[in-house]
Amino acid sequence: MSIPLNTQTKGSLHCIISKEHDRNLSYVNYVEKVKLNNFYLYAGAGIHFGNMQTMNYKQDAGSIFLAGPCGIVGAYYQFNNVFIGADMVPRMDAPFFGGCMEHEYCKEATLGSVNFTIGINLK
Numbered sequence: 001m002s003i004p005l006n007t008q009t010k011g012s013l014h015c016i017i018s019k020e021h022d023r024n025l026s027y028v029n030y031v032e033k034v035k036l037n038n039f040y041l042y043a044g045a046g047i048h049f050g051n052m053q054t055m056n057y058k059q060d061a062g063s064i065f066l067a068g069p070c071g072i073v074g075a076y077y078q079f080n081n082v083f084i085g086a087d088m089v090p091r092m093d094a095p096f097f098g099g100c101m102e103h104e105y106c107k108e109a110t111l112g113s114v115n116f117t118i119g120i121n122l123k
Contacts, residue, residue: 025050068094
């Protein structure tokens with residue numbers, strides 16, 4: 001979901017809710033875009049938050065809660081009100097709370113997700 005902001009540079013707020021193999025994550029990014037005919041390039045930065053399921057971890061009901069910085073880089077092509085796009089979202093996981101000090105997966109940097117999108121602009 002993208003929400004246009006009435007700023008000087010006409011940026012927007014991107015929200016992504018995703019499910020990875022062991023994580024449920026939400027991304028919130030401020031994004032700027034550049035238009036080249038019907039082709040758009042965009043990039044931004046923000047935060048992510050969510051939880052990681054760990055089957056053998058005894059605290060917090062088998063979950064570790066994570067948050068940290070993330071970015072987004074992508075492109076999309078628009079024709080009429082339909083668009084096709086792709087982006088990637090690198091992130092840095094840091095323990096938010098949940099006794100994460102002794103767990104091996106805390107504080108890891110990863111590519112995050114690669115998203116492919118087909119959508120309709122409602123404006």
